[in-house]
């Protein structure tokens with residue numbers, strides 16, 4: 001079946017939406033860079049961690065990517081036109097310049113990077129205004145504009161993670177997240193009867209290559225935690241000696257935590273008899289945010305917790321099944337709550353708050369079976385590697401995902417409080433090395449159907465089939 005030809009009104013609405021998304025992404029970039037650092041502030045150009053880029057590299061890299069796709073390749077009636085700054089391409093290619101070496105490059109200074117970004121944006125908006133969207137595959141449905149929005153939003157989240165690693169007085173501020181309105185959610189489980197559903201998507205215009213194509217997959221019965229594992233639950237694992245019990249860890253996980261001397265999540269610190277965490281320069285007692293999802297744990301830590309709780313991590317197929325399948329109608333939907341785009345009532349996104357919200361804070365975003373906060377708050381580790389779906393086709397370039405297939409990665413699903421709404425999809429596939437925890441990562445546990453495990457962590461654990 002051929003998609004209907006877009007009307008002039010459809011195209012005008014698409015242009016308006018993409019222009020608004022480009023503006024929102026740029027506003028977030030500025031909020032993390034030019035709005036908080038003067039041009040000569042060393043924090044703007046310093047490398048805060050070898051895992052991260054200096055902020056001014058990200059700012060110019062965002063501009064360079066937009067230059068490459070929207071200025072040079074997004075012009076109407078021409079496949080290739082001159083870029084704004086082709087002379088700096090070699091400095092901002094992420095593949096030829098690993099993060100650790102970026103500070104040594106002769107980079108544009110913060111003011112030059114901003115001017116570059118502004119000039120590129122001006123041209124990109126001219127092309128958006130003139131573009132037909134349906135003549136070339138990259139431009140169909142405005143795809144490449146949407147890809148660039150998502151690229152900038154991904155770098156915004158990375159820059160937010162850099163802020164988390166930055167030492168010194170706080171420079172970012174936001175309202176506290178909403179409180180829970182569903183008490184007693186932590187530790188409860190939801191039974192998911194097995195079924196066949198459509199994994200991935202072939203119809204979402206913004207979807208990236210590794211989310212495609214949609215294909216039927218059969219999922220067996222399983223139980224899934226109704227909410228991400230909380231700080232209180234994780235603290236019980238830590239205090240029960242979880243980081244000292246070799247039997248809970250994989251060989252690689254044990255080797256890593258032993259070598260690094262890890263005894264708790266990143267930013268946690270024992271002060272007297274209480275755990276504290278540091279959140280964007282603000283130290284707070286963990287028991288004061290006890291019902292928030294635990295944050296900044298790596299895959300190995302998540303898997304060790306699951307073993308301690310007598311469970312396992314979900315596969316990414318189980319995760320997406322829980323997030324999209326509606327058992328009542330037998331259909332696969334866009335989001336846990338239905339097909340409507342996320343609103344502030346559904347999920348904690350867009351850095352509106354600088355931390356995850358307590359579990360049970362977003363009942364409007366729950367799935368029909370009662371699984372909460374699958375979108376927003378924290379990325380969730382899944383026990384799956386990165387592979388292409390059957391029928392995968394790299395588009396528009398192999399380096400987005402194909403070159404990573406089969407590597408030592410574990411999948412992360414959902415999204416975090418730092419993810420922009422245009423990137424928050426239940427089909428979105430994120431991945432990272434199993435040792436990484438500077439990302440906004442948490443997890444929830446799963447188990448195959450069967451008797452509930454005895455778990456010392458939650459003797460009062462209640463189990464609900466249809467909570």
Ligand SMILES: [Fe+2]
Nearest residue numbers: 061065094151
């Ligand atoms: Fe990038």
